[in-house]
Amino acid sequence: MNRSKTGEELDGALDTWILNKRRELIEDIKTLVRIPSISAAPNGKYPFGEPCGAVVDSMEGLIRKHGLGVKSYDYYGIGALYGKDTAERLSSNSIGFFSHLDVVPPGDGWTGSPFEGREQDGFIIGRGATDNKGPAVAVLYTLKFLQDQGIVLKHGLYAFFGCNEEAGMQDIAHFLEVDNPPAFGLVSDSSFPVCNGEKGILTADFVANLGEGNLVRFEGGTVSNMVPNYASVELRGIGAEEARAVLGSDFTVEALEGSGQPGGALVRISARGISGHAAFPENSVNALQKLAAGILKANLAQGDAVPALTFVADSFADYYGEGLNIAFEDELSGKTTHVGSTGATREGKLIIGINVRYAITSPQEELVERLRQRGAAYGYTLEKIHNRPPCYTPADDPLVIALNDIANRHLGTDLKPFVMGGGTHARRLPRAVGYGPERRDIPSPFGPLEGKAHQVNEAVSVASLEEAIHIYVQAILKLDELLS
Ligand SMILES: [Zn+2]
Structure with missing residues (x-):
């Protein structure tokens, strides 16, 4: 040397x-x-x-x-x-x-x-x-x-x-x-x-048609690898006063212009969460999930908005794969984690982006199939699947x-x-x-x-x-x- x-x-x-x-x-x-x-x-x-x-x-x-x-x-x-x-x-x-x-x-x-x-x-x-x-x-x-x-x-x-x-x-x-x-x-x-x-990293979009329903706009999250701390929706046919009364103080409600148009009043409802890293979601609060669950609980969703928002509320209520039926874990790498990181409406569709960190020994083919089935149960298709192996x-x-x-x-x-x-x-x-x-x-x-x-x-x-x-x-x- x-x-x-x-x-x-x-x-x-x-x-x-x-x-x-x-x-x-x-x-x-x-x-x-x-x-x-x-x-x-x-x-x-x-x-x-x-x-x-x-x-x-x-x-x-x-x-x-x-x-x-x-x-x-x-x-x-x-x-x-x-x-x-x-x-x-x-x-x-x-x-x-x-x-x-x-x-x-x-x-x-x-x-x-x-x-x-x-x-x-x-x-x-x-x-x-x-x-x-x-x-x-x-x-x-x-x-x-x-x-x-x-x-x-x-x-x-x-x-x-x-x-x-x-x-x-x-x-x-x-x-x-x-x-x-x-x-x-x-x-x-x-x-x-x-x-x-x-761990392996899998990202994908769940896409649902909003055809018949009162969900006009959904927005939350900017990048795939973060838990979003803000989300908002616009609902038709709901008055701001009515929404405020049933939602409580955890949500912000604004009346929007265009109220009085066909279909009735338009209201924007938003929720705040706590951001975090998609790979370490413990202690974060997902604003997408909080908002969807709040709207459903208050019975403000109608038509196709109901299953679309139910998917968001159900899927992201936990971080360990349960909500997407992919809760694999092993001794080497521990639990699979998952977050819903982005939500957006485009051309009459609701698009929910997910970010999954799966345990090293998870069966990769089965993983995608399970996600597909889970989405289908709520009227979603799975698109833009991107898998980076462990x-x-x-x-x-x-x-x-x-x-x-x-x-x-x-x-x-x-x-x-x-x-x-x-x-x-x-x-x-x-x-x-x-x-x-x-x-x-x-x-x-x-x-x-x-x-x-x-x-x-x-x-x-x-x-x-x-x-x-x-x-x-x-x-x-x-x-x-x-x-x-
Ligand atoms: Zn870094």
Whole structure:
């Protein structure tokens, strides 16, 4: 090994190094958080819209500032290269970090602006702070530290920062068109110790004809991977006073223009829920379900609106597959989860989008058939089925064991590798695991409804990022030693 320092010596050196770098690290994260980089439609040279272009330019500036090599991926993302020959070795025998710079929409209910990068009690708060800009900067500092220490590695080392992770993963698809996959990939978009598997992800639309009924419009949810916190419907033939009287204070009722038209009064009813990540729906409240159930309970739906809304009320009353008759679970990955994430009316049809994270051993063919049957019972057809199969690296893989030990040693924990419902770049790579930087063993100081990925007041702990850099440095040394 061509190294001047042992892992232990490096760990000690990192303590001092990080202390001197802390302010700069915080400012670098805030620079990225201030860009509202929600992955969007192509715009000129930007495949995911201008804000994602801006975040790539900004990250390129940080990579250059820290003296690392830059690799362009035509605004699908940006690469940071370690050492002189990583560029040549990218296509052969490298260790790759994978993070993303795109974010989900902020939603409402934030304290202050979601794109301000506010600091509070050791946290940076803002959309994307922990998912995934803070961790991306931690990875960048890992490479920077190794470079400052003059560490020579046998393998190439790089970091890829994508811009479409939350909205279709075209970023990693582009990466794999340009470069070969790494010998081993570390995805910094998970929790410690090691996430060695991801559940399958199935998305689909349930579509019902509204032909005969009083449901004119239904709207709620903007993206597939979030539990919606707002939904509204427009019903014909119902007066606002009447609706208010039967619905109670949990719903907002407005009389709309067009009342007095054929068919009678038009009223808009809306409900608020609590948003959450589709893969971790516990503690969220689905506004689509709440609204449909409320309207049915108040007997305000008529004709075809009744089965259409009953489907929404029944299907999304739980998160564990019961409502869609797909409640598979196994020891490796736990329960299947499901959410109804979007609702919309188009051309006389009600379209309900679902997002299912199914247990690794679920029978995939049967899953789709069960969904079809469930929908049919309420007059729905199943369309736009998109299945991303699960991925799994055995927990007894020597590299998984080594990475797990490093994380446990640094965190003072005794945790086992785990499988999660979240979908990351790891599932697109032949050999990769999720590796931090979140902690599964520590509850969020913001409570169950705030502070985490996809939630309001999303936050990242600076101390946990510093801990992650310690772990990442040791992981690189270990992988460099263990990989052929
Ligand atoms: Zn993420």
